[in-house]
Amino acid sequence: MGLGDAPRETWATRAGFIFAAVGSAVGLGNIWRFPFQVGQEGGAAFLLIYLLFIILIGFPAMLVEFVVGRNTERNPVGALKAVGGGAWRYVGWIFIATGFVILSYYSVVAGWTIRYTILGLQDGYLADVGEAEAQFVDLASGLDAIVLHAVFMVTVIVIVAYGIQRGIELAVKVLVPAIIVITVGMAIYAFTLEGASEAYAYYLSPEWGVIAAEWTSILPAAAGQAFFTLSLGMGVMITYASYLGEDRNLAEDGAIVIGFDTAIAFITGLIVFPILFTAGVDPADPGAGAIFVSLAAAFGDLTLGWLIGFIFFGTVAIAALSSAISLMEVVVSYVVDERGIERRTAAFGIGGALFLLGIPSATDLVLLDLFDLFADQILLVLGGLLLMILVGWLVADLAVDELSRGIGDLGSLGTAWIWAVRIPVIVVLIVALALGVLEYVEFLTGPFAEWLAAL
Numbered sequence: 001m002g003l004g005d006a007p008r009e010t011w012a013t014r015a016g017f018i019f020a021a022v023g024s025a026v027g028l029g030n031i032w033r034f035p036f037q038v039g040q041e042g043g044a045a046f047l048l049i050y051l052l053f054i055i056l057i058g059f060p061a062m063l064v065e066f067v068v069g070r071n072t073e074r075n076p077v078g079a080l081k082a083v084g085g086g087a088w089r090y091v092g093w094i095f096i097a098t099g100f101v102i103l104s105y106y107s108v109v110a111g112w113t114i115r116y117t118i119l120g121l122q123d124g125y126l127a128d129v130g131e132a133e134a135q136f137v138d139l140a141s142g143l144d145a146i147v148l149h150a151v152f153m154v155t156v157i158v159i160v161a162y163g164i165q166r167g168i169e170l171a172v173k174v175l176v177p178a179i180i181v182i183t184v185g186m187a188i189y190a191f192t193l194e195g196a197s198e199a200y201a202y203y204l205s206p207e208w209g210v211i212a213a214e215w216t217s218i219l220p221a222a223a224g225q226a227f228f229t230l231s232l233g234m235g236v237m238i239t240y241a242s243y244l245g246e247d248r249n250l251a252e253d254g255a256i257v258i259g260f261d262t263a264i265a266f267i268t269g270l271i272v273f274p275i276l277f278t279a280g281v282d283p284a285d286p287g288a289g290a291i292f293v294s295l296a297a298a299f300g301d302l303t304l305g306w307l308i309g310f311i312f313f314g315t316v317a318i319a320a321l322s323s324a325i326s327l328m329e330v331v332v333s334y335v336v337d338e339r340g341i342e343r344r345t346a347a348f349g350i351g352g353a354l355f356l357l358g359i360p361s362a363t364d365l366v367l368l369d370l371f372d373l374f375a376d377q378i379l380l381v382l383g384g385l386l387l388m389i390l391v392g393w394l395v396a397d398l399a400v401d402e403l404s405r406g407i408g409d410l411g412s413l414g415t416a417w418i419w420a421v422r423i424p425v426i427v428v429l430i431v432a433l434a435l436g437v438l439e440y441v442e443f444l445t446g447p448f449a450e451w452l453a454a455l
C-alpha cells in the first residue's frame with residue numbers, strides 16, 4: 001500500500017512504548033482535574049462510576065486507537081486515510097486541530113505549575129483562601145504566565161525535536177518513574193495528617209443515595225474524565241502505537257497503561273483530600289482552582305508546607321510535560337509523515353505557533369475557558385466518536401484481525417470488544433457531545449458574552 005516509504009523510527013524497547021503511553025495519560029487530568037471532579041460530583045460515588053467507565057469505555061476505546069496506529073504505522077491523518085479511505089482523513093484533521101487547541105492552553109496551565117513550584121522555594125503560599133485566590137488570579141494571567149508558557153513550550157519542543165528514541169523515550173523513562181515514586185511518597189505523608197481518616201471516609205465509602213440523586217451529572221462527568229485522563233479522542237495512542245513496529249499483545253499493554261493511570265489518579269485523591277480536610281477546606285468548594293487555590297492555601301497552613309508544595313507542584317509540572325510531549329507528537333508526526341518536513345523544523349515551527357495560540361489563554365482566564373471547553377467538550381468527543389464509528393461499524397473485521405496479532409485467536413473476546421465499542425462507547429460519546437455543545441453555548445452566551453461586552 002505504499003505506506004512507510006520513509007524510514008520510520010520505532011520505540012527502542014517495549015518498556016519505552018508503555019512509559020510513553022503512561023506518561024501521556026498521567027498528567028494534569030489526574031492531578032488537577034480528577035480531585036476537583038470528585039469533589040464536585042459527590043466524592044466516592046463519582047469515584048465508583050469513574051472506575052466503571054475506565055473499564056467499560058476507556059479500555060475498548062484505547063484498544064481501538066492502538067490497533068489503528070499499529071496497523072497503519074502512520075500519523076492520525078494518514079492512518080485514517082489508510083483505514084477508512086479518502087474523506088476519513090478529515091477526522092484526522094479534527095485530531096490535529098484538537099491537539100493544537102489543547103496544547104496551547106495546557107502549556108499555560110503547565111506554566112502555572114512551574115510558577116507554583118518556584119513559589120514553594122520562596123515560601124510564598126498564602127494560608128488565607130481569599131488571599132490565595134487573589135494571588136492565583138494575579139499569577140495565572142499576564143507576563144508571568146506568558147513567560148512560563150514559553151519556557152514550558154521550549155522544553156516540549158526540544159524533547160520532541162530529538163525524536164522517538166533519543167527524545168520522547170529517554171524523557172519518559174526518567175519522568176514517569178519520578179511521578180510514581182513521588183506520588184506514592186506524598187500519599188504516605190498525607191496518611192500521617194490529622195484530617196486523613198475523615199478524608200478517606202469521604203473518598204472511599206460511596207453513598208448510594210448520591211448516585212441515585214445525581215446520576216445525570218455524574219455519568220457525563222465520569223465519562224469525560226475517563227476519556228481525557230487516558231489521552232483518548234485525538235490520536236495520541238494512534239500515534240504512539242504507530243511506532244511499535246512489532247507484534248505485541250496490545251490488550252496487555254492497554255491494561256498496563258490503564259492500570260498505572262488509574263492508580264496515579266486514585267493515589268492523588270489520597271494526597272489531596274487529607275490535605276484539604278486537614279486545612280478545613282470543603283472538597284466540594286474548590287472547582288477548577290482546586291490545586292492552585294485551596295491546596296496552595298493548605299500548603300500555606302501546614303508545617304513545612306512550602307516543601308510539600310514544592311514537591312507536589314514540581315510533580316504536576318513533570319506529569320504535564322510527559323503529556324504535552326504526546327500532544328505535540330501528534331501534530332509533528334502529521335507534518336513529518338504527510339508533508340515531508342524535517343522533524344526538527346516541524347517541532348520548532350509548530351511549537352512557535354502553539355506559543356502564539358496560547359497567548360490569549362495566558363492573558364485572560366475567560367479565554368482559557370473558551371479554548372478548554374471547545375477542545376474538551378466538543379472537538380475531543382467529536383473526533384473520538386467518529387473514530388469509534390469507523391472502527392466499530394465500518395472496519396470491525398480488520399480491527400479484530402489486527403488486535404489478534406500478537407495475542408492469537410481472540411474467539412468471542414474479539415466480538416465482545418467490538419460490541420463494547422459499538423454500543424456503550426458510542427452511546428456515551430453521543431450523550432457527552434450533546435451535553436458538551438449545550439454547555440458550550442451556555443458559556444458563549446454567558447461568561448464569554450459578558451467578557452466581550454466589558455472590553
Ligand code: TRP
Nearest residue numbers: 025027028029030228229231323
Ligand atoms: N491525559 C492527559 C492528562 O490526563 C492529557 C492528555 C494528553 C490528553 N494527551 C491527550 C487528553 C489527548 C486528551 C487527548 O492530563
